[in-house]
Amino acid sequence: MSRSALAEQHPWTLPWWKAEGENRWVLIYLLAVHALALVGIALFPLPGWRLFLSALIVASMGGFGTTIGYHRALAHRAVKLHPIVEQFLVFCAVFNGSGAPNTWIANHRNHHANADTIDDVSSPRHGGFWWAHLLWLYQWEPSPMKKWCPDLMRPRFMTWAKLQIPLILISIFFGYFLFGWAGLFWMGAIRLVYCLHMQAFVNSLLHLKPLLAEGVDSSQNIWWLGPLQLTAWGENWHGNHHALPASACFSRRWWQIDLGWYAIRALRALGLATNVRVHKK
């Protein structure tokens, strides 16, 4: 099917295995990393606490990279990070399988601008749960960077797209050199699959309100996702975030734990984060 013919139909009507152009690589990556993770679980169901904690720490760094680096700092400009902190967080996000910064941010700004309409990149209302969770990652045409993130079309962001494949390969295999074969699977594919699904919940579960009318805000907070989502610190307050997207703080109540926000406050105290925007209702 030609690209124009594909564009004329809603992409969520395609069979799950259809992907075009560079999106094929995303599909191949998703299949490969899930297959490796399953093999890892079968061979090494109990990793031992040292390996488990090490994998969790790497996953958590990826979570900070995505929620602070990509989401709050670059996509919404809710905080200005010291360039070294910013680049380190971008590294953590790429290493964790979140993709290159420009791709992520273009899609995310597009999502906010068109949330819950037919043009939303990842609406579960229109495409269903699996569309919003994973399929959009390789079946939606990438959001044009010139339109959605012209401010990021600079070498210090664009270069990460070229580094992405080698970094992901290192990310999959580096655990072998620290913990042997069990390390390869737990530090690599199992961690990446866990992080992928926890972050995918932001687009799927946190927008899953199928009975709402077209265009009505579907974003919601789910408190119990917080403890599960160690890879997306504070992203479970997604309803709060859609209400005030320019705020660096996602919590609105004292009991809403938002580790991404606490880290931003720590960075601000150290002089590594400035221009922190907070909007309370």
Ligand SMILES: [Zn+2]
């Ligand atoms: Zn959203």
Ligand SMILES: [Zn+2]
């Ligand atoms: Zn956002």
